[in-house]
Amino acid sequence: MIAKISRGWRVEGLVRYLMGPGRFNEHTGQRVVASWDGAPETHQLAQAADGSFDVRYLVDGISAAAVAAGVGLREPVVEQGKRVPQGPVWHCSLRNSPEDPVLTDEQWARVVEDLLDRTGIARRGDPDGCRWVAIRHADDHVHVAAVLVRQESGKRVHPYRDFVRARETCQAAEAELGLAATAGADRSSATGPSQAEQEKATRREMNESSRERLRRMVRVAAVQARDPEAFVAALGELGVLVRPRYGLQEQDPEPVVEQHAPMVGYSVAAPGDVSRAGQPVWFSGRTLAGDLSLPNLLLRWDSAPAPEPVPASGAAGETRRATVSPVERAAAIDDAVSTMEHATATLAAGETGASADGIAHAAGDMLAAVGVVTGRQDQGERVRRDAGNDLDRATRVPGKVLPSRWSPAAKALRQSAWRLAATRTVGRHGAGDGARLVLALAALVAEIAALRETQARRAQAQAARRSCIALRSSAQAISARPASNGPGRGRMKTTRRQQPQQPPPGPARAPQARRQENQTRGRGR
Template identity: 35%
Template sequence: MITRVHRRGSRVGGLLRYLWGPGKAEEHVNPHLVAAWDGAGPLADLEPEVTATGRRDFRGLTALLEQPVRAGYRPPKKFVWHASMRLAPEDRHRSISDTTWASMVEQMLTEVGVATTATDPGLRWIAMRHADDHVHIVATLVREDGRTNWLRNDYPRCVKATYNVARRYNLHRRVPPADRTAHRRPHPVEVSKARRTGRAQTPRDELRRRVRAAVAAAGSEEEFFARLREAGVLVRVRHSSTDPEQITGYAVALPGGHTADGQPVYFGGGRLAPDMTLSKLRLRWGTPKPLSAPTVGRAERVEAMRQAAAAVTAAAEEIRREARTAPGRAQATAVAAADLLTSLAYAVEGDRRGQLHRAAEVFDRAARDLYGRVRRATSRSQELRAMSRLVALMGRISGDDDAVAALALVMDLARLADALEDLRQAQQRLHQAEAARAVAGALQVVAAGRQQVVAPPLTPTPTPEPTVGGGRRAARGR
């Protein structure tokens, strides 16, 4: 079950006419009320009457909902709040009665702050149903005592409240609350521009991928900036206003990504991902051990893969052991493991965005800490980071021996993803647990040989249309 918060409006009657109407494709069947604010009286008295012409008269219900707005002190221009609660496809076979829907709606709205008891002069709202799998909620944002309830942060609060309702009623699909671990998705303007210019990815996504690879292979900011420039990325550093010798931040751009007047479009690290600011990268790197340039060859590459596999096995055991006792230490290890997978993806697939690259992107989401926080490096995370740098220095896989060693490392990383899923489940961070589960499955497919280790050239595909801002961006036809 998920609750979708629609754009706010200023016409109660227009929205009610749409909800009780036939719908855009005659999909509205038997529209009727299932719940209303405490003190509203019987639902039968609130139901819009059918007139002699066969049309419904919404004036009475509209007047009741708008009454606090008309009497309120400086009410907002857009005072109509509209949301919908919808069952997931796997739950739609369940026959949910109007009484159950009313109970679920009231519990959700009470937790959000829309529904109150009759002793509290709160908002007026109704819940109506015109389909088996969802209900609509309409509320006016002025309380009966004249004050405005702005319902700030309503969407994340509704998602959290709906998740709690779904747990109480044992529904199959439960969308957990947002955990702020996802990176910023491209704006629709960026997506449209990428399509017009024939790019497979938006500049923001491409830069995130290149910066992540440089972070995984670097041990200091000097090496990080050098790797970015070697990868063809334009780098602009920000110096301190008090100490010109001190670097306080950075921004990156693609040579081909520019404005209409030819200026490069720069993105700061924090605009790519919440944990990619320079200060957080410094904490993430810690104090790495010096790593001299190793001899590069097939035998050395195989040995590097074996060393990395041993480090990953030990790290997976440590994550399982510390999942409940010391999650902070396990967090630093998980981030370092994500860097190792990123370096391995480049060693196997190069710049081609194959299965391992996609798994590395999802692993990065599963390993990231809440709100962009970064834990201090530990001895285990430093060991994995050293293996990540070593794999990056060894270059591309070129033969059967190192391909077999790479497959063994992929399988060990799949086991570590399983351990990371256990950690996220113990922390009740369910979005990240789902991401870790997906990574483990994808890596097992690669390790089992059902996906080629050296990926063929990929056919560029257009960047998918993002959903910006969750469900709040969908405009209603009213």
């Protein structure tokens, strides 16, 4: 069971949508299954001949306490550039997996009552709780609409950590009702695109939202740079609009922001994605993902020593666009494959602690680097988009933003990713090298899936397995490219080391079984 919470101002608009036909006529059998007074049957709405419902009586009942207390239910007008404050209308959707049994109205009512009790919106037996209703219009989910004003005192309610309480409610319902188990709230997940962002992407004929594409571009820039200035330059080369934020010079008598002051943050925007006022829609790094805030990027860049400079031919001052020598490109590719094989062997040896989390997180940088250099061959974006989105979920550390420890294998993996990204491409004839990199990465991701299974993080294990499947599909497509690419170093090779054998992305091996197997074949490097 998954819960999704949002806040707003117009309770009438929310109820009208929930009782309406939906955007694509997907709402059927609309009805109230639970209410604040324990009598949902008294709030059932009669359906007109045209299928519509008159929701005014229900809306008046839910908002009565707010109206009596003088709490506004209309979005206030704010100055341009300022954020609209959270409204008193609380909306939560609870959705089951398609494989779950269909719950009865009474079962959904008990789940909703538990949710409101845990969040403090309406404690059981509390006459001063907020008014709310639960509306059902499908077999697999229910919606809760509440006005966060107490009935008797008229005080506003501000639910504390309601997202965490909602996750606890879902897990309790899964255990009680035999539903598919989901992971607990880890406070590390990236914010997904809102419905408005998805609809805008559809109107712009884009296959993903600006938020999702920007998150991927920022990860690429983070592996191409090792300091804020180079990071901003890399974003510009990727075609991303970037707005750095600089701190104050402490020695200045007046607090004047200067360009030479240290950079303390940044925002990015996608070209062509504008607001109603025609201004770019900006996203801070923190809103894209927790580990993409500038302070966390600085910690990431400091987590490993800098790689050796890439020898290149080109004009002075143009090192980012300079041509990398074939020798250095070959050395960077071989180093990346070797480092990934070593990290894979380390996980296969049974490493499951904080050091393993560091390897998994550094694997995300390696995927970004492999995506950069195989961009010419990976035309379907299986590496950069499909595998990357799933691996991003699999590499997070529950309750944290970054791992607490970087092992030598994790440092080497990150350093190798930086060196590989600096080469920019495997070359026009690099199909063989591209496939080698992707296969080595797939083997590492398969071990990450096994690691997450051992750690009982099943959702992350499933995400890693999906990423592994996408990587293997990409390697197959890259190696099957027409021979017109010509001969050269990029031709696919067949040695065991260059084409590592990966275990299928299925159930994990137990750590003890890994160690026994490893004693037979050697403990890696």
